[in-house]
Amino acid sequence: MTHDLILKGGRVIDPSQKHDGVLDVAFTDGKVSGFGKDLKGAKEIRDVSGYIVTPGLIDLHTHVYWGGTSLGIDADEFCRVSGVTTSVDTGSAGPGNWAGFRKHVIEPSQARILAYLHVSHAGIYGFDHRVMVGESGDLRLMNPIDCVEVADKNRDYIVGIKVRVGLHASGTSGTVPLNIALQVANEVGMPLMCHIDHPPPSYEEVIGMLRPGDVLTHAFRPFPNAPATAQGTVKPEVLAARKRGVIFDIGHGKGSFSFKTTRAMLANGFEPDVISSDVHKLCIDGPAYDQVTTMSKFLCMGMSLNNVVAASTVNAAMALKRPEYGSLKVGSLGDATILTVKEGKFDYVDVVGEHLMGDKKIASEGVVLKGKWWHPKRTSKFPKVSA
Numbered sequence: 079m080t081h082d083l084i085l086k087g088g089r090v091i092d093p094s095q096k097h098d099g100v101l102d103v104a105f106t107d108g109k110v111s112g113f114g115k116d117l118k119g120a121k122e123i124r125d126v127s128g129y130i131v132t133p134g135l136i137d138l139h140t141h142v143y144w145g146g147t148s149l150g151i152d153a154d155e156f157c158r159v160s161g162v163t164t165s166v167d168t169g170s171a172g173p174g175n176w177a178g179f180r181k182h183v184i185e186p187s188q189a190r191i192l193a194y195l196h197v198s199h200a201g202i203y204g205f206d207h208r209v210m211v212g213e214s215g216d217l218r219l220m221n222p223i224d225c226v227e228v229a230d231k232n233r234d235y236i237v238g239i240k241v242r243v244g245l246h247a248s249g250t251s252g253t254v255p256l257n258i259a260l261q262v263a264n265e266v267g268m269p270l271m272c273h274i275d276h277p278p279p280s281y282e283e284v285i286g287m288l289r290p291g292d293v294l295t296h297a298f299r300p301f302p303n304a305p306a307t308a309q310g311t312v313k314p315e316v317l318a319a320r321k322r323g324v325i326f327d328i329g330h331g332k333g334s335f336s337f338k339t340t341r342a343m344l345a346n347g348f349e350p351d352v353i354s355s356d357v358h359k360l361c362i363d364g365p366a367y368d369q370v371t372t373m374s375k376f377l378c379m380g381m382s383l384n385n386v387v388a389a390s391t392v393n394a395a396m397a398l399k400r401p402e403y404g405s406l407k408v409g410s411l412g413d414a415t416i417l418t419v420k421e422g423k424f425d426y427v428d429v430v431g432e433h434l435m436g437d438k439k440i441a442s443e444g445v446v447l448k449g450k451w452w453h454p455k456r457t458s459k460f461p462k463v464s465a
C-alpha cells in the first residue's frame with residue numbers, strides 16, 4: 079500500500095497551490111502524500127465526489143482553555159463539527175497560567191491547538207456572564223519578563239504575543255499595554271495579535287503601531303472604532319497599514335463584526351486577510367457560532383469561495399508563519415476539511431443585531447486530521463471504497 083488514506087474525486091480548492099478542480103488527495107504517516115489524478119493504493123479510500131475538499135481549516139482566533147478560563151470552550155468538540163483542524167487560542171492564557179493550558183488542554187487534545195500568549199499575567203481571566211474584568215486595565219498585571227521566558231520556552235505551540243486594548247479590555251490605559259506587548263514581541267521575535275474594542279485607544283492609533291506581520295483582530299468591528307468612515311470609505315491609516323503588511327483578521331466574537339462595516343470594506347475592494355470566529359462561551363450559541371458560519375457570511379456578502387477558503391487556510395498559515403499548515407502540498411500536515419455549499423435562504427446575524435438573508439451556507443461534512451478520518455458522525459455519507 080502506498081498511502082494510508084485517499085480522498086477520491088472531490089473538488090479540491092487549495093489556494094496555497096492556486097488549485098481549484100477535481101483531484102485525489104492522499105495521506106500517509108500524518109502528512110499529505112499525494113495530490114493528483116487517479117491516485118491508487120491505500121488502506122482506506124473514501125469517495126468524496128460532489129464535495130469540496132480544502133486544506134484543514136485554521137480558526138486563527140478561538141478561546142479553548144476549557145476549564146482553566148471561564149470563556150474557554152472544548153476544542154475537540156468545536157473542531158469536529160465546524161471543520162476546523164487547527165484552533166489558535168488567542169491570549170486565554172498568560173505566563174501565569176500557561177503551564178496548565180499546555181498540560182491539561184493542548185497536549186491531550188486531538189485537534190491541533192496553537193496559541194498567542196497574553197502579556198497579562200493570567201490571560202483573559204475575568205470574562206463571563208456575570209463578571210467582566212478587562213485583564214489589561216490594571217497595568218500591574220502586565221508581565222513582560224515572564225511572558226518572554228514562557229514564549230521562548232514554548233515555541234512548539236506559542237506563535238505570537240496577544241494583547242487586548244480598548245475601553246472594555248484595558249480601561250483608560252490607552253496604548254500602554256500594546257506598547258509593552260510590542261516590546262515582548264520584539265524581544266522574542268514573534269508577531270503580535272492585537273484586539274481592539276471601544277476607544278480609547280482609537281483604531282488609527284493602534285493600527286499605526288503594528289509592524290508588518292502583526293495581526294489586528296476584530297478588524298471589521300462596528301462603530302466606534304470601525305475601519306470605515308461614515309461616508310463608507312476606508313480610513314487612510316487602514317490602507318497604509320495594509321500596504322505595510324499588517325494582517326487584518328475578523329475575530330467575529332460577540333461584539334466585533336458588523337455587516338455595515340463589512341459592506342463598506344468590500345465595496346472598496348478591501349477583503350480581510352484572515353476570517354476567524356473568535357469562538358468562546360458567550361458567542362458559540364450566536365452570533366458567531368463557528369468558523370464555517372463566519373465564512374458563510376463573507377461568501378453571502380460577495381467574497382469568492384476561493385478567497386474565503388484562502389482566508390481560512392493559507393493566509394492564516396502565513397500569519398502563523400507556519401507554511402506546513404493550511405496547504406495540501408505533498409509533505410504538508412495531513413489535515414483536510416470536506417465542505418458543501420448549500421443553496422437556499424439562511425438567516426445570519428451580526429453583533430449589533432442586523433439580520434442578513436443569505437443564499438448560501440458553507441457546511442462542514444467531514445474532517446481528516448493528522449492523516450486520519452476524524453468526523454465520527456458522518457462516516458456513512460462517505461462509504462469506504464475497496465482499495
Ligand SMILES: [Zn+2]
Binds near residue numbers: 139329
Ligand atoms: Zn477573543
